[in-house]
Amino acid sequence: MLDALRQPLESGESVIVRANHRVSYPSRIQLVAAMNPCRCGRAGEPGYSCRQGNSCAERYQARISGPLLDRIDIQIEVPAVSAADLALPAASEGSAEVRRRVVAARQIQAARLKELGQKRARTNADCDGTLLEEIAEPDGAGLALLREAAETLGLSARGYHRSLRVARTLADLDGETKVTRLHIAEALSYRGETLRGQRAGGPALNRLACA
Structure with missing residues (x-):
């Protein structure tokens, strides 16, 4: 099902072919997706060692095909939020400021x-x-x-x-x-x-x- 997104992400349209009929629908989207780093969700955490070894994350992430990943322009690893992070001051730039830069x-x-x-x-x-x-x-x-x-x-x-x-x-x-x-x-x-x-x-x- 995920690989079915490859065509819309590439061409901005979804094509359905049945018998002698072919229909194309506009499908230009902005895809935002998230996934855990591994099956247990804790790969990469300091001081944590997965019982399945280092291959746990590799096997889990391999479930997403390379051609689909190739169509995702920005891929960022986001570490888990710690209790210390919650005490940090608010970001200096809010959503309104970011929006102005994007519009410009x-x-x-x-x-x-x-x-x-x-x-x-x-x-x-x-x-x-x-x-x-x-x-x-x-x-x-x-x-x-x-x-x-x-x-x-x-x-x-x-x-x-x-x-x-x-x-x-x-x-x-x-x-x-x-x-x-x-x-x-x-x-x-x-x-x-x-x-x-x-x-x-x-x-x-x-x-x-x-x-």
């Missing part, structure tokens, strides 16, 4: 695409690969990092473009006209390949994650 970034994207004569595309998410490479061309250092990451992390063509898309959005949130190495590095840090590489202790992947 979307306005920047809409204006950019309108200037390029795009009638249907209004945000970075609407851009195909060719248009994305035009509006999100990184600087020299950023391009070098992206190419190195593509080889080291084994990024698919989809993963390459999705990382570039996230980097373009990060630059818009910062009010920057050019995608820099910093934006590329942050976008790559959200890729699942980087997270899995960090857990495996791969030095090359750790270097990319901290670039």
Whole structure:
């Protein structure tokens, strides 16, 4: 059932084919999903050792297919909240402030695409690969990092473009006209390949994650 989401996430439409009939429904969505790190839900907690060993988390997370994960642009590990965390002061930036930054970034994207004569595309998410490479061309250092990451992390063509898309959005949130190495590095840090590489202790992947 989860893999049935792959087509809507990729094309923004759901296609149903029965006998001699074919129907397409618009299905552009924003997917937000969450899962436990392992069967017992405590993998990675300091001082906790799973009775099933280190393979518990690997087997549990393998239930989500690679092609589906490849279509999820941002993957973040969220550690358990401790009692000490509850005593921390409130965040300096609230939802209203975040909303203003998001609205400003979307306005920047809409204006950019309108200037390029795009009638249907209004945000970075609407851009195909060719248009994305035009509006999100990184600087020299950023391009070098992206190419190195593509080889080291084994990024698919989809993963390459999705990382570039996230980097373009990060630059818009910062009010920057050019995608820099910093934006590329942050976008790559959200890729699942980087997270899995960090857990495996791969030095090359750790270097990319901290670039």
